[in-house]
Amino acid sequence: MNGIMVQGTASDVGKSLIVTGLCRLLANEGYAVAPFKSQNMSNNSYVTIDGKEIGRAQGVQAEAARTEASVWMNPILLKPRSDQHAEVIRFGTSYSTFSGKGYRDSFYQMGLHSIELALNNLQKDYDVIVIEGAGSPVEVNLKERELVNMKVAEMADVSVLLVADIDRGGVFASIIGTLELLDPSEKKRVKGIIINKFRGDPELFKDGITWLEERTGIPIVGVLPYVDHRIEGEDSLSINDRFASKKGSIDIAVVQLPYVSNYSDFEPFQHEDVAIRWIQHPIDIGEADAVILPGTRSTMSDLNWLKARGFDASINDFVTRGGSIVGVCGGFQMLTNSIIDEFGSDTGKSDFSAEGLGIIPASTTFHEAKTTIRVSGKLHPSTNLAFMISGYEIHLGETSFSKPDDKPFLQLDDGRSEGYYGEGGKVIGTYIHHLFHNDDWRTDWLNCLRIQKGLPIQNRVNRSQLKEITFETLANELKPHLNWNLIKEILFERDYK
Missing domain, CATH: 3.40.50.880 (Class I glutamine amidotransferase (GATase) domain)
Incomplete structure (x- = not known):
């Protein structure tokens, strides 16, 4: 499968946004590209053209890729109903409600089958799959039966880009700690590191890039600026970030x-x-x-x-x-x-x-x-x-x-x-x-x-036109800060030995 997976050192480091940007960059180069997230936990939904329910982020990423969203792009959606229970949406339809333990014990094999089926269907119709992980790939208490990070990279047989958020601090520790906790076979899949939400003078971070590359043996394929984007958020983690600073009459x-x-x-x-x-x-x-x-x-x-x-x-x-x-x-x-x-x-x-x-x-x-x-x-x-x-x-x-x-x-x-x-x-x-x-x-x-x-009335704002401009702006803002040629080489790579 031609694809790449974006994983993060933590939740809310910018994986969804980066996948959205990669989808638009690849679509702009003529590739038939599809986003994919095996398991999403969010109450922010998207309804496909055939009336099925998937995670909102994958619907938006499909729009960025200039393709129609489908259930194959998000085969499993978890919608929290309480602190301990969530409704499981499988291929866009309500399947059951589980506790966290019940889900891991009862649904794991069904989850693996669902992911495999979805990936196989996407592979038939698209040149490239851009896969998004969730949270961190090294949650040691959950790793044995995870359905969304390195297990998916293995099933799809793709390389991984690891994203870290420098804005929250501790970027060196988060990257090194994540890599150290990966199994050797998993670590070999990580072919690039992206530093996200960088503010300030990039010249001051050159020594940091050199240290990370020498310490890990993995290239830094991007130092992305903090982007004040208008792409729809995935879940409640970003509600206040999205709206808090907006002023208006x-x-x-x-x-x-x-x-x-x-x-x-x-x-x-x-x-x-x-x-x-x-x-x-x-x-x-x-x-x-x-x-x-x-x-x-x-x-x-x-x-x-x-x-x-x-x-x-x-x-x-x-x-x-x-x-x-x-x-x-x-x-x-x-x-x-x-x-x-x-x-x-x-x-x-x-x-x-x-x-x-x-x-x-x-x-x-x-x-x-x-x-x-x-x-x-x-x-x-x-x-x-x-x-x-x-x-x-x-x-x-x-x-x-x-x-x-x-x-x-x-x-x-x-x-x-x-x-x-x-x-x-x-x-x-x-x-x-x-x-x-x-x-x-x-x-x-x-x-x-x-x-x-x-107050005076105002003219109509064309939301659809602005959305398209936003996707293009995102792609144009990210590309100069990515080693784009190296990322495409990694995308088509197959050697994990």
Whole structure:
């Protein structure tokens, strides 16, 4: 297999971003390239064209590679449901829920088979596979039955690039320590080292490069600058990094639920005059122009968290005072009057129910089967707006209204009326993820907030065009700092002896 694997000395060292950049660089040279991550743990999902669920990062990497995302690119997705349990998505479909120990004991052989099948299918259709690892390859307590680092490099028979984050400090120790803990056969696969997130004068690091190459016998194939990118993040590790420093005249408070999912819903605000604040306490709502309840992997658990912190009273008071609120997916469910979990699909307890926040006159009932589908349509005629909408649904259960025609938000192409649009658009609930990725709709919604503040309206920002520019910018920023010819030699290499 022609491919290369990007592993890291730790989590959040920049593996996903580097894989994204490599995919675009190879695609620019005419290769048919596919990203691959055998096992991803994230509540940030991507729905493929055939309605299957994979990790968001692999979907974005496929876009960078100019190809259609598929389940072969992420055969195993783990979605945390609690501190000790996660739902296992296998080839885009819910397989089971395991504890950490149960997963290692019961799923390992199935996992190996799934990875092998996925790699074989990708190899048929692509010239090059760029593989992403997870965390560190030398977690000694987990290494014996790992499914995402050196075992995958062995199965794919590819070389490894080891990435270290110099910005967090201790880069020399992290690199040497990682290499020392690898088995000799694993260490032979590491053919290059990348120093990521470098700030300052590269001349001052030349001695460090020389020391590392002499100490390890492995070339430094890149010293990458700290890139202020706009590529969608993979998981909650990067939420605050992604949004904290963004300033703007429109203030939107997004409740940071413990099991928040699909926060890529709000990435388009990065290109607008908007400040996103992730809040965990009711007092932080402050004078927000809008509040958003995002999706969640555990609606009931996060609803209890909201109530325990007093968000229920604060959100109701915010709406009563004329504030604008949007509930997306699980956030939409929480805004309804009641939530019923008949089969224990969300809580694990059958016939469980709870009162919602009571802002939307509807009730939510969880079902056993999950809905995952791409959708398109337009705003419902009752809204008096004519915007086209596309996005995707990933959710358990359905929400039904007191009246069948009670203020729907969308009219989908499949004939369904969807969501809720009340108080002239100040209260919105929907199951549609990536609602704000629709440029016309997002612009109109933000302009309504601007008008309320006495601010001038702004023109439409073309999100799709900006995304393509972002991929190209990333590739152009990384390439001068990579030994690109050596990386391509390593990519096609086969000697690990």
